[in-house]
Amino acid sequence: MSTQSSGETPGFGPDLVEVFGPSQQDGGPELVQLLTPEGERVEHPDFSFDLGDDAILGFYRDMVLTRRIDTEATALQRHGELGIWAQLLGQEAAQIGAGRSLRPQDFVFPTYREHGVAWCKGVDPLDLLGLFRGVDQGSWDPADNNFGLYTIVIGAQTLHATGYAMGLQRDGVVGTGDPDRDAAVIAHFGDGASSQGDVNESFIFAASYNAPVVFFCQNNQWAISEPIERQTRIPLYQRALGFGFPGVRVDGNDVLATYAVTQAALQRARDGQGPTLVEAYTYRMGAHTTTDDPTRYRLSDDLERWKLKDPIARVKAYLRRNGVADDSFFADVQQEADDLGHRLREGCKALPDPQPLSMFDHVYSEMTEELVAQRDGFAAYLESFEGAH
Amino acid sequence: MSTQSSGETPGFGPDLVEVFGPSQQDGGPELVQLLTPEGERVEHPDFSFDLGDDAILGFYRDMVLTRRIDTEATALQRHGELGIWAQLLGQEAAQIGAGRSLRPQDFVFPTYREHGVAWCKGVDPLDLLGLFRGVDQGSWDPADNNFGLYTIVIGAQTLHATGYAMGLQRDGVVGTGDPDRDAAVIAHFGDGASSQGDVNESFIFAASYNAPVVFFCQNNQWAISEPIERQTRIPLYQRALGFGFPGVRVDGNDVLATYAVTQAALQRARDGQGPTLVEAYTYRMGAHTTTDDPTRYRLSDDLERWKLKDPIARVKAYLRRNGVADDSFFADVQQEADDLGHRLREGCKALPDPQPLSMFDHVYSEMTEELVAQRDGFAAYLESFEGAH
């Protein structure tokens, strides 16, 4: 019923639109790749990775540590220490590539899964756990690292990002040519989010005002149980064409390419050349969250195929093959990951529960009389129990 | 601040996006035109007008009568008989071209300005006045003519249209090859509406399900006081490219071209080939509504230029030049218009005010006890006044 017939109607072009999805293709010819799954560096006519091997060592470390944050948090959820966890397994390169291309003055609007970007921005991973443990709703100060709070309502943050970018324009920190001054915004979202009105409206506003924002979509092929084909029948990066700004698809499992493309897109934004859509083509190797069961809706074959494209393995292969790193490097990183894991484990368990009365704080900038009365009444009520026991 | 610099960033294409608007261009090379403003028929490689001169005579009559409906209603508003009126002056060709390309089984989801399409679908123009007079909110039965109620919330109806089209698919009346059976839906909206989340979501749903719907956008260059440049920086028909279905720009002041293009798009839909975006490039020659004052925001020069492209004048020129119609034809149409005007004038004044108690009807399929009580209480209250006088 919803199949598409082929043929051609004059004036409208080919009837058979390209149906694009995880089971059919590997990202297609548009995919910008600079490091193959086998760990070989390749050239691309438009994008190149202009940092040295030191940076790649750093990326490797970032990815390993980010993955450790993820597996540790997943384990903490299994042990009842977190209520839920949104895993990023498989998306490390997309996030580290994007995260490392940011300058300190660039501002990030994340979803609920941007643990790797948070890492790059200097947010303590322990701070990320509070929300998932249920002790807060995001405890870090966005002003500290220019990393916004996690946003759970799908797509909402893309408009915030666009508005923030409009603020940068008004502050005169776009297109001045001063690299320490010019700033941009990056808005993270998923393939599923691309269907939300808010995301499409953010494209409209960004285009209309030529706002310095990079829309960074991690197409991990799934929105919970729904495959990318439900959201779009053409490659997602092409969505941008309809709004009059460039879109590009990068291999999101290739940290070099993701870095190079995002960095170029951010530079366009900082230079006053407006928005770009970057589609990081990747795969959610884990479940949607720890409460999800992907075996109900996807084939294990897919997962196996994507495992061959593991973002960390390919960098490791590159580093090894080219003698950039030796065993001691890998051992050090491993040790660092173990230490981080340990710190997260202990730190998570020690995260204090909020005080019940704290729920009345910060509803408003000053507590209203109504809320003071409710808080005081509740405090008295709680005390009445203490008396009783 | 929101200017766009030129140049080229590798991989992203040209930085200077095409800025497209009423003051700069006449529709550009993409514009499908089959009848020039001077009334000369021209060829187009992809689209042709395949009806005879009889049909053009009919279109002429439709446009003249539609314009009369419009001027009459505008006058009625000036005389206090209508609260407001949304004028279509200048958009007659877009609406008649689209309206006449519909088959009886095709369903229309209009905005508040589709008086010409209503005309083609057989809705009595008098029925359109009730909403603007404030005696009802749309009095015609959509089932009678497959013409939905006017929708005032911008863009909402494009989703209804898409859902209705999904219903056609489920009813098996798409792509059967039976011309009396296969049906499509047309969703009307404006250039401003293209920025609403709902409209973009309707593109997503229609593409995802390959729904038989034609998105018919009358780009009349203005959304109240906002020019098209505020909504898009590329030609609007290209929006469709981002969603994976065809878009085409047609001269919306050319009834032949609008007919040909819309008819082809509808046929694609009926054949099961999915959605199309048709941008009818036109101009709102009047005010947004009778309460608007366009002199506050646009140049009279623009209007003068567009007057040269009047949709009715060019057909008249064609008919005259080629001897298709003589004076008596034009006189007859004029007479018919006068009669229609008269009927509307008298009919409008005679439209009865609703009974106050009718407001309790049809809130639900059966009146709830709560509402029965409110109605009865209000009836008693009203009676208490009658007693008093």
Added chain:
Amino acid sequence: MATQGTQRITLAKGLNMGLRKAMEDDPKVLLMGEDVGKLGGVFRITDGLQKDFGEDRVIDSPLAESGIVGTAVGLALRGYRPVVEIQFDGFVYPAYDQIVCQVAKIQFRSQGKLKMPMVIRIPFGGGIGAVEHHSESPEAQFAHTPGLKVVACSNPVDGYWMIQQAIASDDPVIFLEPKRQYHADKADLDESATPEPLFTSRVVRAGTDATVLAYGPMVKSALAAAEAAATEGKSLEVIDLRTLSPLDMAPVYESVRRTGHAVVAHEAHVNLGMGAEIASRITEQCFYSLEAPVLRVGAFDTPYPPSRIEEDYLPDLDRILDAVDRSLEF
């Protein structure tokens, strides 16, 4: 233990069975929403239905709530009876415009020529340890909207019947499901029974000293409160409101006129919650019977807090008893 002809089911199962029955009975019934197909919904309420009724009748939608409800409007206009699942209460707001301006008003706008037989299922309420936006109680906003009907089920058997009745209704129904109860208690369903009409409230425990009104997840707490009060010699009448718009107030007035005391409990915060309307109506109708003002028990007037303190935020048995005591001692 199920007796003959009955089966023991959870609320999730009752809803699933009710949906299946409605789909069997009427080929025009469609399910739509995010993940309702292969996955069977994140709560598995639609489990197995796509497999049995196909992708045309159990429709996985793109991730856009306004789009889901808006296309459902179109399907309803074409003669279908769409049942929309909103994944969590907090995600109904992108569809709010379509719900209040279109779904609610199309019958009225068309003077009854168009019907809008749509059900919007919303798993609602808290207490499941979730992150933000997953524990909201948005009912008052919908009950405030003329043209919508709003019901809340509280137990497995009602779940089975009420979802079918809502689907059979020609009016749009906001159907609230207490998600915390989905997989909690079981009850005996007798499919051959005749259910009460949908838009009725029900006395679920008779009593004489005070009347406790509740719906959805709070019915269980209200019954537990009545149980506890009984041990102290207080007899509470508990009414499961079931329908929030229209309200079925006759049994409430009858009860309050007898007891002279009323407490309304809901998970939504108090300010402008259902309790405000119910208290106002009771006061208007039972003014001289009331021995105390109608007291309202609800969450505090703050956003839903982090889940570690949600049990402090949400009303419970103790807060209901506290209000009953305050009413009796007034």
Added chain:
Amino acid sequence: MATQGTQRITLAKGLNMGLRKAMEDDPKVLLMGEDVGKLGGVFRITDGLQKDFGEDRVIDSPLAESGIVGTAVGLALRGYRPVVEIQFDGFVYPAYDQIVCQVAKIQFRSQGKLKMPMVIRIPFGGGIGAVEHHSESPEAQFAHTPGLKVVACSNPVDGYWMIQQAIASDDPVIFLEPKRQYHADKADLDESATPEPLFTSRVVRAGTDATVLAYGPMVKSALAAAEAAATEGKSLEVIDLRTLSPLDMAPVYESVRRTGHAVVAHEAHVNLGMGAEIASRITEQCFYSLEAPVLRVGAFDTPYPPSRIEEDYLPDLDRILDAVDRSLEF
């Protein structure tokens, strides 16, 4: 007639002057919305401001309310103080999700680290002979949302001061403007006066027999009702509530304890309207002073009808007097 140092202004003018003053005082104040620039808004409230403050500070937005409010959130996060105009009450719903899930919650979510100093101006209410969606009274929905503040002005002088105070507030404020009054009555503005605080209600006519509570467009009707009642020897106290969230109830309780009778009037329909909350609170706090239940006067619980019968739908002087009489005769 204006006295020295004062000028006679309409509500539209008061708002326009207040916006101008706020923009002069603080360069971070921005105006955003559909047609607010060259056109000065469809009601001309922002007339002349783009010309004087430029396109960067008076921003014509694409036609998308969620986009407008969502980008305003981003601008606020960057340190700006956006003032958003929603063109008509009925068009706020596409932005509802951003308002209730983001604008309202960002301070709370961030434990006060982020502020959300945004004003959302909504011309509200009916009586202007408009088509559907142009005459709504959506206040209860916003007042029900913790994290938002909600105020309604009723006269030109309040318009001037309250809009400035709302802009100066670090909390998000839903700012309701009675559109029917925009160009109606004039009043004397003394710009050198000191206004009362924003979140306070105000006794606008003293009386002894009954208390009438109103806000926005109904204040005028309430005052007219009091005038009419006076000719019949009944003395009504009229309170302009001004702030709907938080409510400033102290003057209300004080008044009702004296009069023993209260009537709340608003244009919104009664069911779950502001009147429900106000009646419930009065009953809770003044139970033994009340000689009758608090009566609510509002529109009927139907969608807004065609404008030819809107004056039947909306409450007016007579319906207020009718309620006062029913209260006094209770």
